[in-house]
Amino acid sequence: MTSARDRILVRLKSAPRRTMPERPDWAAPRYGEGRVTQFRAMLEAAHADVCEVARADWPERLRVILANKGVSRVLFAPATATGRQLAEAWAAGDAPKLVPYDRSIEEMKAVLVHEVQASVTTARSGIAQTGSLVLWPTPDEPRLMSLLPPIHVVLVDKGNIRDSLAETMQVEGWAGSMPTNAVLVSGPSKTADIEQTLAYGVHGPKELIVLVIGDDA
Amino acid sequence: MPMSASKPGRPHTVYFFGTCLVDLFYPEAGLAGMELLSREGLKVVFPQKQTCCGQPARNNGHPEEARAVARLQLDAFPGDWPIVVPSGSCAGMMKLHYPELFVGDPDHARAVAFSARVFELTQFLVDVLDVKLADKGRPVTVTWHPSCHSQREMGVLDQPKALLRQLANVTLVENPRETECCGFGGTFSVKQPEISAAMVADKVASIEQTGAAQVVSGDCGCLMNITGAAGKSRKAVTGRHIAEFLLERCHGGS
Amino acid sequence: MEALKSDFGGKAHVALNDPKLRANFRRAMDGLMAKRAAQFPDAEEWKTLRARGAAVRARALARLPELLEQLEAKLTANGVIVHWAETTAEANAVVLDILKAAGVKRVIKGKSMVTEEMHLNAHLEANGIRAVESDLGEYIIQLAGQAPSHIVMPCIHMNKAEIAELFADKIEGQTYTENVDELTAAARRVLRDRFADADAGISGVNFAVAETGTLVLIENEGNGRLSTTLPPLHIAVTGIEKVLEKLEDVAPLLSLLPRSATGQVVTTYVNMISHPRQPGEKDGPKAVHLVLLDNGRSKVYGDVELADTLRCIRCAACMNHCPVYTRVGGHTYTFTYPGPIGKILTPQLEGLDCAGDQPHASTLCGACAEVCPVQIPIPDLLARLRTEAVSPTSLAVKGGGSGRSLSESLGWGGWAALYSSPRVYRLSARLLGLFGNWMPAWLPMLRQWTSVRTKPKFAAKSLHQLARERGYSHDER
Numbered sequence: 001m002t003s004a005r006d007r008i009l010v011r012l013k014s015a016p017r018r019t020m021p022e023r024p025d026w027a028a029p030r031y032g033e034g035r036v037t038q039f040r041a042m043l044e045a046a047h048a049d050v051c052e053v054a055r056a057d058w059p060e061r062l063r064v065i066l067a068n069k070g071v072s073r074v075l076f077a078p079a080t081a082t083g084r085q086l087a088e089a090w091a092a093g094d095a096p097k098l099v100p101y102d103r104s105i106e107e108m109k110a111v112l113v114h115e116v117q118a119s120v121t122t123a124r125s126g127i128a129q130t131g132s133l134v135l136w137p138t139p140d141e142p143r144l145m146s147l148l149p150p151i152h153v154v155l156v157d158k159g160n161i162r163d164s165l166a167e168t169m170q171v172e173g174w175a176g177s178m179p180t181n182a183v184l185v186s187g188p189s190k191t192a193d194i195e196q197t198l199a200y201g202v203h204g205p206k207e208l209i210v211l212v213i214g215d216d217a
Numbered sequence: 218m219p220m221s222a223s224k225p226g227r228p229h230t231v232y233f234f235g236t237c238l239v240d241l242f243y244p245e246a247g248l249a250g251m252e253l254l255s256r257e258g259l260k261v262v263f264p265q266k267q268t269c270c271g272q273p274a275r276n277n278g279h280p281e282e283a284r285a286v287a288r289l290q291l292d293a294f295p296g297d298w299p300i301v302v303p304s305g306s307c308a309g310m311m312k313l314h315y316p317e318l319f320v321g322d323p324d325h326a327r328a329v330a331f332s333a334r335v336f337e338l339t340q341f342l343v344d345v346l347d348v349k350l351a352d353k354g355r356p357v358t359v360t361w362h363p364s365c366h367s368q369r370e371m372g373v374l375d376q377p378k379a380l381l382r383q384l385a386n387v388t389l390v391e392n393p394r395e396t397e398c399c400g401f402g403g404t405f406s407v408k409q410p411e412i413s414a415a416m417v418a419d420k421v422a423s424i425e426q427t428g429a430a431q432v433v434s435g436d437c438g439c440l441m442n443i444t445g446a447a448g449k450s451r452k453a454v455t456g457r458h459i460a461e462f463l464l465e466r467c468h469g470g471s
Numbered sequence: 472m473e474a475l476k477s478d479f480g481g482k483a484h485v486a487l488n489d490p491k492l493r494a495n496f497r498r499a500m501d502g503l504m505a506k507r508a509a510q511f512p513d514a515e516e517w518k519t520l521r522a523r524g525a526a527v528r529a530r531a532l533a534r535l536p537e538l539l540e541q542l543e544a545k546l547t548a549n550g551v552i553v554h555w556a557e558t559t560a561e562a563n564a565v566v567l568d569i570l571k572a573a574g575v576k577r578v579i580k581g582k583s584m585v586t587e588e589m590h591l592n593a594h595l596e597a598n599g600i601r602a603v604e605s606d607l608g609e610y611i612i613q614l615a616g617q618a619p620s621h622i623v624m625p626c627i628h629m630n631k632a633e634i635a636e637l638f639a640d641k642i643e644g645q646t647y648t649e650n651v652d653e654l655t656a657a658a659r660r661v662l663r664d665r666f667a668d669a670d671a672g673i674s675g676v677n678f679a680v681a682e683t684g685t686l687v688l689i690e691n692e693g694n695g696r697l698s699t700t701l702p703p704l705h706i707a708v709t710g711i712e713k714v715l716e717k718l719e720d721v722a723p724l725l726s727l728l729p730r731s732a733t734g735q736v737v738t739t740y741v742n743m744i745s746h747p748r749q750p751g752e753k754d755g756p757k758a759v760h761l762v763l764l765d766n767g768r769s770k771v772y773g774d775v776e777l778a779d780t781l782r783c784i785r786c787a788a789c790m791n792h793c794p795v796y797t798r799v800g801g802h803t804y805t806f807t808y809p810g811p812i813g814k815i816l817t818p819q820l821e822g823l824d825c826a827g828d829q830p831h832a833s834t835l836c837g838a839c840a841e842v843c844p845v846q847i848p849i850p851d852l853l854a855r856l857r858t859e860a861v862s863p864t865s866l867a868v869k870g871g872g873s874g875r876s877l878s879e880s881l882g883w884g885g886w887a888a889l890y891s892s893p894r895v896y897r898l899s900a901r902l903l904g905l906f907g908n909w910m911p912a913w914l915p916m917l918r919q920w921t922s923v924r925t926k927p928k929f930a931a932k933s934l935h936q937l938a939r940e941r942g943y944s945h946d947e948r
Contacts, residue, residue, distance in 0.1 A: 003555065004555040004556055004557045004561060004765070005555035007557060008539075008555055008557060008711065008763075008765045008769050009536050009539065009540070011769040011770065011772070011773065012535055012536035012539070012711075012769050012772055013536045014773075015769075015772050015773045015775075015778075016773075016775055017533075018529075018532070018533045018775050018778075019533065020529075020530050020533045020534070021526045021529050021530060021533075022526065023523060023526050023527060023530070024519065024522045024523055024526055025519065025523075026519045026520055026522070026523035026723055028722065028726070042736065046739070101753065102753075103753065104753045104754065105701070105753055105754035106703075108753075109667060109701075113663060113666070113667045114663075129736075130736050130737035131736075131737075132737060132741075137752075139749075139751040139752050139753065142752065142753040142754045142755075143696075143700050143754050143755055144700055144701065144754045147693055147696050147697060147700065148697075148701075164722070165721075165722045165725060165726075166719065166722035166723075169718060169719055169721075169722060170719065174683075174718055175682055175683055175717065175718040175719070178683045178684075178685050178718070178743065178745040179745065179746075180744075180745060180746040180747070180748065180749050180752060180755055181700070181742065181743065181744050181745070181746075181755060182742075182743040182745075183696065183740060183741065183742050183743065184737070184740065184741035185739065185740060186736075186737045186738070186739050186740075186741075187739045188739070189691070189692055189693040189739060189740075190691050190692065190739055191607045191608075191655060191691060191692050192624070192691075192733070193606070193607040193608035193611065193624060193625070193626055194607070194611075194626075194631050194634055194651045194654055194655070195498075195499075195630055195631045195651065196498075196499055196502050196503075196624075196627075197631070197651040199651050199652050199654075199655035201655075201656075201659065202607055202655050202658065202659055202692045202693065202694070203605065203659060203662065203663075203666075203692045203693035203694045203696075203697055204692065204693025204696065204697070204739075204740070205693075233938075233943065235934040235935070235938070237890070239934055240900060240933045240934040240935060241900060241903055241904070241907075241929055241930065241933055242927050242928065242929060242930060243930070244930045244932060244933055244934035244936075244937050245930075247934040247937075247938070248934065248937055248938070248941065251938070251941075251943055261943055262943065262944070263934075263935075263938035263939075263943040263944045264944065265893065265897070265935060265938075265939065265944050266893040267893075268889075268890040268891070268893065268896045269890045271890070273886070274883055274886060274887060275854065276835055276854055276857070277857060277883070278854065278856075278857030278858040278859075278860060278861045278862070278874075279858070279861065279862075279883045279887075280858055281862070281887075282883045282884065282886060282887035283887075285887045285891045286887055286890040286891045288891070289890070289891045289892075289893070293893075317851075365834065365835075365836035365837055365838070366837070369836070369837035369838070369840070369841055370837065396838075397794055397838075398794045398834050398836035398838065400794070400834060401834065402833070402834025402835060402836070403834075403835075404831075405831070405832075405833065405834045405835075406919070406920060407916045407919040407920055408831050408832075409479070409480060409483065409795075409831070409832050410919035410920075410922055410923075411480070411483055411484055411487050412483050412487065412795055412798060412799060412832070413834075414922065414923040415487050415493075415798045416794055416795075416798065416834075417923065417924070418923070419798075441924075441927050442924065444925075445920075445924030445925045445926075445927065446923055446924045448924070448925040449921075449923055449924050449925050450923070
């Protein structure tokens, strides 16, 4: 007895051969000096908040931003450099409580789904054309961090902002190194399913705060 | 895909393909088209053997019948003169679909050569002849209706409007829904009469909303549909084929 | 499932006489057209980008069997389990088996048109598994007990008052509100728990990359990410045509799809899934399955011209720009895929005997092909399917020849005889000029025409006669 797989493949292989067109020239846009401006403008147009912050200052800036929003519990990745810097900076004073994502989701589901109000993660790179953040989750910075809490804070290095997805894939050699899950995030969660009216935070974060980290800014 | 016709030099003679709809219902539009060409000093030849481009059969799934009729047109226009057509739809059939209709047929090469000679009327007047029109008519406001095939198969977008804009006393108002199909679609209008009716009612309403006294078009199928619906519902919208309209303006009435 | 049959005219009649429905569609389509137009202001960019998009899809199809094998090998190496299904019944059985083996009772679903094509929810329900749709639009129509009326915006046929009423009726503790933020928050509240207690997530796939074994899934809400991340089991379902050669091919298609679909430069989320949860990782499904569904696609593939149908990336631009769809809405098309793409896809998947009226429910205006980001020649394929219905030339089309009728073939035969004989034609034209206007309006075709239009008037003299009289036919060479 042949399998569905075999029967499907036999049918496909018995079809007339067709010519393979070449990939015609196409180049994604380039922004040169305007790269960060474009990145920022696109994210802001998508309803994200963008701040350019110096590397040493961001934990304090973030503390103020989140305090203004009344956030008291923040999910963080304790084993990452970012997480360590945050923990250190927020150890003293009246910073929100840091909740570590340090066990599997099976053990932390209730905390993640209902309890934390915000999370802090890093982006591997940024894409200017579309105002996208490339999240490349790791064992230390898992996938759901950027998805379940109502506020998602992402840090992206100014030097890692690139022009386009095509460039990013190529420069970073994605094809040889795809992780379990990579995700491009280009704003807070949104929907327009009801009368094409935009509403934010339908399933994912309602707010996206992007900290563009520079050595100067 | 719209195809822009290759521009020949200014010819001394052109063929005129009248189309079957113009032949039976709007011969004045056909005559006006030929006169516009004659006025430019061209010799215009109307072969008596011509009938229909064959589009109705092709579009209804009868390529065999379409080919039989198309073959007669290949015979009817034997010279190498440009073939000017006062309809974007019929021109589109001859320009785009003749070559594919004759694939694997001994007449394929002839069909390809034929298709290369086909021009929609306003396209020919503007792109090849670069006509200059002097308006002798009274002030009037009109709007333009492009047929789907003139805009999308023939790529005729600005040429008719450029002609209308040459007329000093004609105000051209844009219809925001100009590019939307009027709902004619040949046999569609009788196979799906209710959808067609809804489409043409919307088209008539959009024309009315422009405030134009008249809708000008390059395709008599659309005109028959639009003016027929306007007439039946007693709307003030009237229609005119662009050839007649232009000729009338330049003669101060024909 | 009982066999469905298209009744385009009958359903259109109902839709056309529903002013609310028509207003909902008109408003929505006008908005979507304007948004798309704003995304492509540069004709040159559009031209080169869509040429690239079309070529990328055509290349993938040209190598479809090899790429499917490569995809399977890559995914398997990545730890994803690949299944194949020839029919929707087989695909439903595969999904059910996976769920049963894992002891799943509750499923959360991301938006997927292929699972609509399979009528998967009904199948799971019948087998004691609750499947909850999590895309807001899908959730709304699931509550309403309806099918999607648009492939990107499933509840586009409803306005907020209808949705407010539905929520007040079906969601516990929900009072009537037309505030979209409040309606959205209500859905979030309910669905958050459904995500948390789901034993499995089921999603569709936008692109399956053979080179890397990656499933690309795009969305705005986060429901796709949640369905594929939070539950311990993820089943992705896709048609076999969604495969791409290379990861780099995703870039141009991603630049085309959301801009064409909703006028967004990019969707909020672009998911790229390549493995199940790896050792040391704290979340993500422990098992990921991919079900590859054929359901007639390999048959379509057998005809080189018709196979262009399979290039489709499901952006819905064709329906957003279709003057017929705009007036009759998605439910008129009976089957899962409405609009111009549905009119070419449905008759090929379901058979011309079931959906033969669909290729005819078009004026061939070409608005669809004009905006198609992968250059599917939809009007040409509609014409081709009209031919297959009356005189089949290809084994690729199910139900070919089912539209044949004696009266129609006699009619076109007569038409061809008339128009391919100059003498017969000229004589007929003369007679029509003399007597044509006496034709009564109740004659077939004239009756439909004159239902909303005046009777066309034959000219007393044809252009043939006038041309001869004016000397235009003297020198024919």
